Amino acid sequence: MVTLQGVTPVPLPFASSTGSPASPASGPRRRDAAKTRQLLLDAARRRFAEDGYAATTVRDIADDAGVNVALISRYFASKEGLFEACLKTAGEELRRSTGEVGLDGIPEAIARHIAESSAGSVAGQLALLLRSSGDERADQIRLDMLRSSAGRLAALAGDGPDRLLRAEVVLAAAIGITLLRTSTGIEPLSSAGVAELTSPLRDLVGALLGDGSSGAQAGAGGHHPE
Amino acid sequence: MVTLQGVTPVPLPFASSTGSPASPASGPRRRDAAKTRQLLLDAARRRFAEDGYAATTVRDIADDAGVNVALISRYFASKEGLFEACLKTAGEELRRSTGEVGLDGIPEAIARHIAESSAGSVAGQLALLLRSSGDERADQIRLDMLRSSAGRLAALAGDGPDRLLRAEVVLAAAIGITLLRTSTGIEPLSSAGVAELTSPLRDLVGALLGDGSSGAQAGAGGHHPE
């Protein structure tokens, strides 16, 4: 057996090391509660987003993560606790990725989110927003996330007394597209890439939130800053 | 309230039982397989649309319908069979209600569907489109319904090579709004009536499917990229 030494000199309670490479050739996995926690979170978020809360079993999640089922109860107290943790981390990522762009960048940011949520492995934050667990706390977290996202969208739209309603329609469209892609596979929507999605989304956002001055033209919006 | 009458999916032994259709104080209910079937279908469609397939139990449906659980297996063979039957009837209603309007009428038709699906008791056809059961046949029915709806929408939009994609985006928006309303209750979207919904939907449909002449009066440049 090969044992690596000199790693993790300080025992961190939990360092969300999402950025760390997958390290597929780790072989005999060392005992690492933080890593196990993260593996469970990633697997759970994907399952919950794709199949919904009720259709997902804790054994599914544990198998995907490659850990024992009982560890879900240990680290997250319950399936509901795991779902709440998923919502929180998804909310953070969502806020981080959409908090820096202006109205002109929104369409492409949404398109990128949608496209990556299908192709990528994690993502699916948007789909999570529509997945209900029946738990009161989880539903409250979910509603807070939705309100926050809608509020930020509405803040970018200048005029109109119903700009919050319109922002929620934009949000609903984004979520609807994501769910339609992940759970039905209808074409050509499901295979559309960022470029193909950006065009209709630009029209959609422009028509709902644009005040006419922001101009729906962009084209050279440039690359997303990551 | 819902008027369930004139349903004859199976050869009725006697059609004269409609003399007193749904009198609530009818006391001992007469044995009527057709009526029982319809009660189950209505209850199931509502439950499936609101809570999703996996979160709905056959005992829930049977209790809502006021009939015995075993009758689900008798009349629909299984929970999956009941779900498929729900999809079929929902598809018929959806087609009937949107098959007579032109592009100009689409926004209000969608708004009406959405608003009634929240206030009314049945409806929810749109939400059903996003509920997956994991069953192959059901998913196929669902996909066919989606394709048909998207195709009819796209046929109303004249130009553009991506008009099918744009039609699917409109469909996704409508479904997303419905689910956001029924499963999160976010405001002001959830309480918006037909009138309030029609306005943003007109902009949305106009921007995605309109060719510029359909009266996109949003003030913003209604010109579409060519």
Place this chain on the structure above:
DNA sequence: ACCTCATGTAAACGACCGTTGACTTATCGG
């Protein structure tokens, strides 16, 4: 009336679910 069968009822079955407790094993401070 009586037989027959469709309709509805009640109870149970096997399977799977989320969760728990006792047990094993690796890791580390002393």
Place this chain on the structure above:
DNA sequence: CCGATAAGTCAACGGTCGTTTACATGAGGT
């Protein structure tokens, strides 16, 4: 090196699920 403790494993538990089976009963044809 050696207990102490965290990290992980295993098997089982009560409960609920969808479904089936056996039974009761209303209703129409002859």
